[in-house]
Amino acid sequence: MRKVMKIVGLVILAIVILIVLAAGFLLTKNYIDSQKPWLENDYYTQFWSDSELEKKYAGLGGYEVSREVVQSEDKTIGNIRIWYPSEMKHSQDDYPMIVVVNGSNTAALNYGPYFERLASWGFIVVGNDDRQSGTGTSTSRTLDYMLGQNQNSNSLFYAKIDTQNIGIAGYSQGGAGALRAVTEYENSGLYKTIFTGSAAHSYLAQMWGGYDASKVSIPWFMTAAAGNSDDTGATDVAKEWLGVAPLSSLVENYNAMPDNVCKFRARVAGAEHEEMQMKTDGYMTAWMLYQLRGDEDAGKALIGENAEILNNANWQDIEKNK
Structure with a gap:
């Protein structure tokens, strides 16, 4: 035995x-x-559009780009990753800045080419390695770090950030995090504009504290995919999976915003959730150029009754007030 x-x-x-x-x-x-990395260095060359401005702004801008990696004392953040126009090192100018909020289980280290492409249009672009960004906390702290560098005479970024022109972009869970970042923190009022790609709908976002679209008081370009992964067609949020960002959530968020604030909603025709970053690059960039640099040519893509997007087959379900 x-x-x-x-x-x-x-x-x-x-x-x-x-x-x-x-x-x-x-x-x-x-x-x-x-x-x-999950993006190829030239990933943007795989995108095609028959619309001139969308195609233009989905590609590279005219600035050479450098980058810095800083280890954060915050373990949630991990590293802060910064891409910027190389000329900044020797320039007396300041530059608009865009803070990017990661989607679920994604870190800035995974999609560096996205940051580099955006920085090539003349922005300082900042991300971190927080893979669960939905509360907005790591984003708020990352902004604080960059603002501190802007005031630190020993920093590469000393007096180089145009603090009047700071934007934020977030995807999926990061869209919810971006919305919290612009509404729930002491530094929320420093953002001038927001872009979201398939931001998790408000019921889903409750797992990260939720967000209140009515609190958004800055120009907001909200987008989602028209495919099943973002919108299953279900309607009972308490019993059914609606998708990550159904059309109903865009309508709800758009209607919740004050009418005196520039707001814009649209969906990418035929796209699925995981394609949103590439398929919104062009107009996201145009939006940031218009809002943060006052670029009127970029504005023609989105603003006005003759905006290019209104006749672009890549987009549907468009509503805007500017």
């Missing part, structure tokens, strides 16, 4: 060891995968 028990014990021990090894392998693999 003792011999049998010994054999059983050895078998159980072997199974436990195998489980530990398998778990360790999966954890290691997940970590390695989490560090990999």
Whole structure:
């Protein structure tokens, strides 16, 4: 009997060891995968549009780009990653800044080419490695860090940030985080404009504290995908999965905003949730150029009764008040 028990014990021990090894392998693999880039350096060349301005602003701008990586004291943030026009090092000018809020389980290190492309249009573009950004806390702290650098005479970014022209962009969970960042923190009032790509609908966003669209008092360009991943067609939010960002959520958020604030909603025709970053690049960039740099040519893509987007087959369900 003792011999049998010994054999059983050895078998159980072997199974436990195998489980530990398998778990360790999966954890290691997940970590390695989490560090990999998921955008090709020239990812934007894969996007095509028949609309001139959308195609133009989805590509590279005219600035060469450099970057800095700073280890944060905040473990949630990990690293703060900054892309900026290379000329800034020797320029007396300041530059508008865009803070980017990550989608679920995504860090800025995973999509550097996105930041680089956006910075090539003349922006300082900042992200961090927080993979659960929905509360807006890490974004608020990242903004505080950059504002501190703007006042630090020993910093590369000393007096280089145009603090009157700061924008924010967030995708998916990061859209909810961006909305909280512009409404719930002491530094919320420093943002001049916001862009969201498939921001998690308000009921879903409750897991990160929720957001109140009626509190948004700055120009907001809200977008979502028309595909099933963003909008399943379901209507009972308490019992059914609606998708991440159904049309109903855009309508709700648009209507909640004050009418005296520039607001814009639109969906990308035929797109799915995971395609939103690439497929909104062009008009997101045009929006930021218009709002933060006063670029009237970029504004023609979105503003006015003859805005290009109104006749662009890539977009649908458009409503705007400017």
